Structures are given as structure tokens and as C-alpha cells.
Amino acid sequence: MLVKADEYTEKYMESNSQVFPEASIDAILDKIKKGAKGYPTLQEYVIALMKILDKNNDGFVDIGEFAEGLKTINIFTTIHEQHALLRKFDFNGDGKVSMEEFYNAMAALF
Ligand SMILES: [Ca+2]
Ligand SMILES: [Ca+2]
Numbered sequence: 001m002l003v004k005a006d007e008y009t010e011k012y013m014e015s016n017s018q019v020f021p022e023a024s025i026d027a028i029l030d031k032i033k034k035g036a037k038g039y040p041t042l043q044e045y046v047i048a049l050m051k052i053l054d055k056n057n058d059g060f061v062d063i064g065e066f067a068e069g070l071k072t073i074n075i076f077t078t079i080h081e082q083h084a085l086l087r088k089f090d091f092n093g094d095g096k097v098s099m100e101e102f103y104n105a106m107a108a109l110f
Contacts, residue, residue, distance in 0.1 A: 025084050031075050033109050042110065046103045049073075060096040061089075 032049075039045035053061040053069035061069070067082045077085065089097040089105045097105075 024081060025088065028070075028075060028077055028081060028085060029088075029109060032106075035073065036106075036110075042106060043103065046099070046106050050099050050102060060098055061102070062096045066097070 035049070036042055036045040039048065049069075050061070052072060053065050055065050055068065063082060063086050066086055067077065067079075070077055070082075086095075086097065089101055091101050091104065
């Protein structure tokens, strides 16, 4: 029953993402959060995620890496959502997400 309700809620939010952009961002953040369950600590999850997302290994995740990386962990996002998400993580506004920014943003979700 719970799974069905979740699926319904997700579908509802996806189909209304133009009307509720914040809701669709929260749904994506929730999916990212769920991945942490497989790791003993949030720090280890963030390090593992950074490894996946930071393709060129420069210590930062830019918008292109972010979009591609999320796809590889089966989180599919629109360009609008990618930019909204990046803004959420990119505290200093330099257009890319550092490990520290990513960790702080993730920690704030829990
Ligand atoms: Ca990079
Ligand atoms: Ca930044």
C-alpha cells in the first residue's frame, strides 16, 4: 500500500512539475537521500557519490557532470530540475559543487 501511494505521489509531482517546481526538486532530493541507506555514514555516501558524479576528477561537479551522473544512478531529471538542484548545492555560486558543499547540503537534508 505504501509503495503504491509513493508511486502515485511521485507521478503526481512529475506531471505537475511545471506547477510545483519545488515539489519535484524535493522528490529528486528524496531519491538521492534514499541512496544513503546502503552506506554506514553519510560521509561515505557523499564520497561515493562524488566519485560517480565528478567524471573528470577535479574535485568539483559541474552541471554537465551532475546531469550525467544522476542518470547513472537512475535519477532522471529535466534541465530545469538540474539547474534548480545545482543551485541548491552550490552555496558559493561558482556554478559547480565541491565535496564540502555537497556534504553540507546532504547533511541539511537529514
Ligand atoms: Ca568535475
Ligand atoms: Ca560551489
